[in-house]
Amino acid sequence: MSSPSDPTLDERVAKVLAGDVRAAARLMRDLDDERPEAFEALKRLYPHTGKAAVSGVTGLPGAGKSTLVDQLVTRHRARGRTVAIVAVDPTSPFSGGAILGDRIRMQRHAGDPGVFIRSLATRGALGGVSRSTRDVVAVFDAMGFDEVIIETVGVGQDEVDICRTAHTTVVVTAPGLGDGIQAQKAGLLEVADVFVVNKADRPDADRAKAHLEAMLELDAPAGDRWRPPVLATDATTGEGVDALADAIEAHRAQMRASGEWARRERARQRAELTERVLYLLRRRAEVALERTGGVPALLDALERRETDPYTAAASLLDALD
C-alpha cells in the first residue's frame, strides 16, 4: 500500500508539514472518516510529532469549558505560542448527526493564523473524545503548533479518556453542580492535574472551591508529587485565567523535572498502541465474519435458545483462526 515514492502522498505530507490549512483540514477529515490512505499520511507525519504540549479541558456541560478555552488561547498567544484546538461535541445516537457549537464561544481569534480550531463529533465513542482525537492532535503536532488544547464533550464522572491523550488535564466545575460527596466519588476528579471552579462571581463559588480543597486534603501527596491546585476563574471576564495558564506551565515543568512527563508519554503510547491493535482486530473480525456468513444461522439458534452468546462468540472466533 505505502510505496515510498507515491507522489500524491508525498505532496500531501509536505503540505501538512508546511502548515497548509486546507491539506491539514482534509487529512483530519479523512482520519475521522477512517480512510486507509489517511493513515499512510499519518505514518509519514509521525516522526515530526512529539513536540506540542497537549492539554485537555473537561468537565460538566455548561461549566464554561469553551469560554475558558477561548481565554486560555488569548494567554498562550500573548506568550507567543501558536495554538490548535480540538473541540469535541456529541453525536446523536439516533441520527448519527451532530451540532458542533464550540466555535460560538471562540470568536475572538478569528483571522489569527496562529490559531486553528477543529470541531469533532464523538461518533459513538464514550470516553469524552472521538476515536479520531488522537490522530487530529498528531496532525496539529506535525504542523508545528506549540499548544494543542482538547475540549471534551460535557462529561460527568467516568469519561476519562482525555488523561490518556493530554499531558495536563484541567477539570472545570462550577458552583451548584454537586455537593461535597460528588467530589469524593471516583473517576473524573482523580484524573485532574488542575481544578478550576469557573463562574467565580457566583455567591457559592467559595464553598465549591472549599469542597474540592477538602477532598484533596485527604489525598496527601508523597514527596515531590504534583498537588492539583484549585483555581477560581470567571471565564466571561477572564479573571483568574492568567493563574490557570501559569498552573498548566508549572505542572509541565514539574512533570519534566520529576520524570513524570516521560512516564506519561510512555503510558500514552501504550494506550494508543493497544487501541490501535484492538481497532485493527475489530476491523479484521468484521470482514472475516462477513465472509464466513455463519452469523444468521447462529442468531437463529440463539433465538431458539439452542446456544448461548458465550458459546456462539467463541465458535465464531475459532472459525477466524
Add this chain to the structure above:
Amino acid sequence: MADRRIRVLIAKPGLDGHDRGAKVVARALRDAGMEVIYTGLHQTPDMIADAAVQEDVDFVGLSILSGAHGTLFPAVVQKLRERDAGDIVVFGGGIIPEGDIPALEAAGVARIFTPGARIEAIVQWVRERAA
C-alpha cells in the same frame, strides 16, 4: 469503514440577530445524519471562510434577514475562492426577494431558499448535492 460524513457550516453573516431559522435548518441537517458546525451571529465573510476551511465542510449555509445578502453572500463565495476552497458549495436563505436570486446565483451561490421553503426540501437538496 465509516462512510463519508457530510459536514455543513451554518453561519449568520452581518448584523441581524434573528437566528431561529438558522438553528432550525442546523437541527434538521443534524437529524438527517450530518455534522453541522454552527458559528453563531455576526460573522464576517472572512470568519466564515476561515471556519469553513478549518472544518473542511462540504457546504456553507448562510442565513440573513437584514437585506444585506446582495453584498455578503457573494463576499463569502469570493473569500472561499481566495482560500482555494471554491469547491465548497454555498447556499443561503432568509428574506430574499425573488428578483435578487439570479444575481446571487451568478455570483456563485448554488441555491437560495426563501421563507416558503419546506425544511425537508432543504435537507433533500443538500443530500442530493453531496451525492
